[in-house]
Amino acid sequence: xxxxxxxxPGEQTPDGCSVEFYQRLPYQGELDEILPLLPARCSVLExxxxxxxxxxxxxxxxxxxxxxxxxxxMLSHLPAEVIGVQSSIEQLALAQRFDVVLLPSHLINHPDAxxxxxxxxxxxxxxxxxxxxxLKRHDPAWLRDVKPGHLGERxxxxxxxxxxxxxQADLVSMTLAYQAxxxxxxxxxxxxxxxxxxxxxxxxxxxxxxxxxxxxxxxxAAGCRARV
Ligand SMILES: C[S@@+](CC[C@H](N)C(=O)[O-])C[C@H]1O[C@@H](n2cnc3c(N)ncnc32)[C@H](O)[C@@H]1O
Numbered sequence: 199x200x201x202x203x204x205x206x207p208g209e210q211t212p213d214g215c216s217v218e219f220y221q222r223l224p225y226q227g228e229l230d231e232i233l234p235l236l237p238a239r240c241s242v243l244e245x246x247x248x249x250x251x252x253x254x255x256x257x258x259x260x261x262x263x264x265x266x267x268x269x270x271x272m273l274s275h276l277p278a279e280v281i282g283v284q285s286s287i288e289q290l291a292l293a294q295r296f297d298v299v300l301l302p303s304h305l306i307n308h309p310d311a312x313x314x315x316x317x318x319x320x321x322x323x324x325x326x327x328x329x330x331x332x333l334k335r336h337d338p339a340w341l342r343d344v345k346p347g348h349l350g351e352r353x354x355x356x357x358x359x360x361x362x363x364x365x366q367a368d369l370v371s372m373t374l375a376y377q378a379x380x381x382x383x384x385x386x387x388x389x390x391x392x393x394x395x396x397x398x399x400x401x402x403x404x405x406x407x408x409x410x411x412x413x414x415x416x417x418x419a420a421g422c423r424a425r426v
Contacts, residue, residue, distance in 0.1 A: 201309065201371070206383030211269040216383040219376055220249045221275050226353050228302060229255055231413040232332055235420075236261065240297035243324050245287045245317065246305045249275035261298075266290055288316040295326040301333040306397065307341070307389040309369055314390075314400060322404040325423040331406050332420050338391035341370050354378055361386075394419070 204210035208218030229252055236242070239260040247253050247265030249272050256263045257279040264281045267273050273282040283292065287305075299321040308314050321331040349357040356377040363371045373386040397419050398409045406421030 201386075201388045203386040204384060206376075207381050209269075209271045211267075211272060214385040214387055215248065215269075215272070216376075216385070217249070217269065217271045217275070218381070219378070219383045220251060220272065222379050223251060223355065224353055225251055225255055228252060228334075232418055232420075233259065235412065236298055241294070241326075242298045242300060243292075243294075243296040243321075244300045244302070245290075245320065246301065246303055247276070247280070247282070248272045248303075250277050250280045250282075252300075252302055253277070253280040256300075264292070264294070264296070287320050288313065290320050290324070292324060294324070295329065296324055297326055297329050299324050299329065299331045301331070304334060304336045304389065306333045307336045307392060309388040309390045315403065318400050318404045318406070322406055322423060325406075327423055329423050330420050331401065331423070332418060333397070334418050335392050335397060336389055337415055337417060338368075338393055341389055341391040342367065344370070344372065349374075360384065367391075 202214045204214035204216050206216045208216055210216050242256050242261045242263045244253050244265045247267050250265055253263045253265045254277045266283045266285055268286045270284050273284055276282045301317055344359055344362055346359050346362050349359055358375040360373040360375050368391040371388040373384050376383045401409055401421040407424055409419055409421045412418040
């Protein structure tokens with residue numbers, strides 16, 4: 199199974215996401231657990247913003263949002279109120295500093311530790327002093343246990359694990375199929391299960407401290423760029 203690959207109608211990004219699928223996918227409450235915890239009308243940098251599904255929710259609440267993605271096709275669907283920047287997260291170097299940097303969509307579970315560190319370095323260098331980095335991880339128990347089969351249905355989208363391979367206990371390669379809107383897309387990826395301590399260490403290495411965990415399953419972490 200390739201590390202990152204996608205299939206289905208339309209263009210796919212290097213990490214296997216399908217642009218048409220994300221363009222049509224409605225907001226499914228992904229940010230609901232953290233929206234009340236963000237400062238009012240703050241500046242937000244979303245890393246891996248795709249078509250702006252989440253960024254639009256932030257902008258609708260009065261935040262000033264910059265969205266970064268390596269895919270021009272994804273960015274072409276951003277709503278007008280979100281500023282798009284085409285870049286890899288690893289190489290992003292904006293002059294602006296933000297109150298909040300957001301890494302959603304389980305991007306932190308990248309299988310390469312150096313890429314994970316580069317994502318966190320990017321967040322740290324774009325945070326204002328006192329700013330907060332928010333990331334969402336996969337549930338590690340889910341990654342270790344998920345088996346091929348029907349995973350569920352949400353807002354008209356059927357989620358199916360078509361293949362699951364484990365070569366090491368914490369490294370999972372899988373192909374997920376998404377069936378919706380009369381179409382079918384797949385995304386194949388490899389993800390590493392990350393416990394809280396591993397993420398706290400990663401953030402501490404980049405000077406992000408006072409990590410707190412949020413959400414019913416403690417999948418959201420928030421780390422602060424210390425005041426000087
Ligand atoms: C799963 S999609 C989620 C998009 C959006 N956050 C949402 O929930 O609708 C992940 C996005 O991250 C982008 N991405 C993944 N790795 C990236 C990287 N290293 N640099 C820039 N963009 C990246 C992909 O191009 C894709 O658009």
